[in-house]
Amino acid sequence: MQAYNYMPCPESSPVTGDRRKFSRQNEDARRSALIDAAIDLVADGGPAKATVRAIAEQAGVTPGLIRHYFSTKEALMRAAYAQVMDGMTEASLAVLATAPDRPEARLALFVAASLRAPVVDGRAMGLWAGFLHQMRQDEEMRAAHEAGYLHYRDLLQGLIAELPRAVVGARLRADAIACNAVIDGLWLEGSALPHAFAVGELEQIGLQAVGAILGLDLAAQMPEKDK
Amino acid sequence: MQAYNYMPCPESSPVTGDRRKFSRQNEDARRSALIDAAIDLVADGGPAKATVRAIAEQAGVTPGLIRHYFSTKEALMRAAYAQVMDGMTEASLAVLATAPDRPEARLALFVAASLRAPVVDGRAMGLWAGFLHQMRQDEEMRAAHEAGYLHYRDLLQGLIAELPRAVVGARLRADAIACNAVIDGLWLEGSALPHAFAVGELEQIGLQAVGAILGLDLAAQMPEKDK
DNA sequence: CATATAATTATACGCTTGCATAATTACCCG
DNA sequence: CGGGTAATTATGCAAGCGTATAATTATATG
Secondary structure, three states, X not given: OOOOOOOOOOOOOOOOOOOOOOOOOOHHHHHHHHHHHHHHHHHOOOHXXXXXXXXXXXXXXXXXXXXXXXXXXXXXXXXXXXXXXHHHHHHHHHHHHXXXXXXXXXXXXXXXXXXXXXXXXXXXXXXXXXXXXXHOOOHHHHHHHHHHHHHHHHHHHHHHHOOOOOOOHHHHHHHHHHHHHHHHHHHHHHHHOHHHOOOOHHHHHHHHHHHHHHOOOOHHHOOOOOO | OOOOOOOOOOOOOOOOOOOOOOOOOOHHHHHHHHHHHHHHHHHOOHHHHOOHHHHHHXXXXXXXXXXXXXXXXXXXXXXXXXHHHHHHHHHHHHHHHOOOOOHHHHHHHHHHHHOXXXXXXXXXXXXXXXXXXXXXXXXXXXXXXXXXXXXXXXHHHHHHHOOOOOOOHHHHHHHHHHHHHHHHHHHHHHHHOHHHOOOOHHHHHHHHHHHHHHXXXXXXXXXXXXX
8 A cells, every 4th residue: 555665675576576585693793783784874874864774774684683683773772872982992992902011101192092093083973973862861871871981081090090190089080080071072073173183183282181180291201103 | 544643723622623823923033933942852852852843833833834934944953053053152252241351260260151050051962962963964064063163262262362371372272272172071071971070070170170281270260159 | 994915724745764563484403 | 304493584554754735814004
């Protein structure tokens, strides 16, 4: 009676009536494929483009499968958000693996890594912004955001605590919040308006600002591979 | 044949069949009423809740009227975004109007005002985030965002330039970017996670951080009405 | 007070959305 | 090699979306 807006199988002709071929996969592979598809679509298209049907097509499956792995579309979006946040934190954290032992150098590398690609990226920001407004309505999503934020900040606070400074506990918390805010703000505008800043400018400004807040010269602590 | 999802007139019974009463208004009043309604809905519900029907109901008219004043729904949303940005910059300027003459005090007041209600507010952030993701697709919106961001930053840079410091021009730009980033980051997280910070904590941290970046004690420069 | 006209409402249409459910089929295990 | 079963597809549905257009009616104007 009315239009049916999902193409069952592009290859099979309607006259033969045979179904689309598929292969079974284990749960983890399918779930992450669906999550990746959702992330891609939100990143360059906004949440509006990430429909159940579009996600399924991007993942190479049919729409019904989404509800087989996620109780609802919102659950899928939550999982996608968590993966994005974790990925950004891990990208910043990865530089510490090969970092020297000096606390100042480790903090400097961490800050700088947070202020250049791939962390600073218009796509990533679009993704983040797309999820941000859902956060205000969805209690679980807000919890996910808070966890991600606090995790990153705790990481930062841990690096700050290692510095050879004599500060009391309350000051440590304030320092971590302030440094985190600088990084967040620079990340945000650097991602939204990439051409408004010169190459390496964000890193340099970030190092200087964080250093000023903590009372040390962070830029001088960077290993000799900055621009 | 199928359901019709807009209630024509709540007061008039279907049997009498009379129309909803209305009064004609001039174009400006109606346009701004529709814009206000759209802003309200986006602010606490995200763009998804700002449907044509919801906007019309909020504005006290019927959905068809929207298309009488705006060629398309997107045109209405653009107008709403512009109004939000204009309102924010005007609010920032209003703080300076009653500020004392001392440059340090003016800057301190400006920073503190940006880090408490009503600037720090979940609704305002929801609004900002809701429009932010549209910015990535709509060239006109991106231009509007850039103009707003640079205008605010120039305002901040002007306040910094008034300080009794001896700095070169390049340093001034970097300082403005860094201070803007701190304010942005604190505003963002304070709005998103209000209960994660104590009362007045954001202002205090912001003043301290901005002061550290600029090399002066801003908190001490605040007039005696901070908590 | 009559009339024109523009503002507003009412209605409808085609499309998309998320979700439920039935039908199929690839793969595991005996 | 032949079921069993769970993964996957196919189909359908009710609701909501933006938009187009026709019908009304409030108001200005003479």
